[in-house]
Amino acid sequence: MKPREIFLRSLRRQATPRVAVGSATSIVTTDLMDEVGVAFPEAHRDSETMACLASAGHTVLGYDNVMPLFSVWHEASALGCRVDWGTKGRMPDGRPAYATVTDDIAIPKDLLERLGCAVPLEALRLLKDRIGDEVAILGKVFGPWTLAYHLFGVQEFLIATLLEPDTVRRVMRKLVEVTFSFANAQIEAGADALCLADHCTRDLCSPESYRDFVAEIHQECHETICCPLVLHICGDTADRLKYIRHTGIECFHIDSKVPSMAEARKLAGEEMALMGSISNLNTIRGGTLESVSSDVREKVRIGIDIIGPECAVPLDAPFENLKEITRIARTLSTDQVATTDGEDTPVEL
């Protein structure tokens, strides 16, 4: 079975001959940039460079998918946020486009032709054309909660959720149209599936706010966007997994800050796949090959369907640790999930 099929089947919790490896967020490190000879910030603003660096997710790391949108600022920059695209060792950052939360948002007619959107769309076309038969091409869009952080500033927006909930609902409805249009364009460009990133993280969004402002919109994303989705929310999401599960979204990209992965596996239910779960700080940046190996084995045993980093990898992490995830996962049969109860008995394939 080709990596593409292993990845796409795992997104739907269908049987595969081995555990899938992948990432819904950036896998780029400075040593990976050195390895392939291209670097940030060019890889955010030039489609050929972006595609080249994204390919390394498969050609160097051996992952079953590639994902070229390394930054969180693409559609926000097309919406008018001023973005500093960073340096080789520093991720991009941006400034809000509006001083206050308003539903009077101008969504440019040429949104998809603007650099922030056009570059990743072209990179997806290049990836589909070059390696799309072999590996899964994952795109990435932001949900309206994160887009509102970017457009209005985090503090401004969170205050508005308390003081002006109706305005916030109208803003979310407008911004989800950006999510839909960028998603459709990415599917057209060749994306097999999409990461839907929406930072409804515990310290910024209570489970009640998730339920009241966001869950229904995520369900609508699942129903409207015509490809499998991987929802990415950082941090400890245990208190909202029950709402996430009911959105119908195929897969959830889970952070190691969730206190019990076994409990998370239960909360996710039988239908929703889980992806990620490997700690960026403790395992990928700070760990050894041995600690990567034991973390991967443990998470696979608990039932993570697609093993990989929990979130965008820190730029100063060693890519050898990212490669080690693949090396270990390729020795693990998915049967292991059901057949072991703490004993580590990998099935060599």
Ligand SMILES: [Zn+2]
């Ligand atoms: Zn994250």
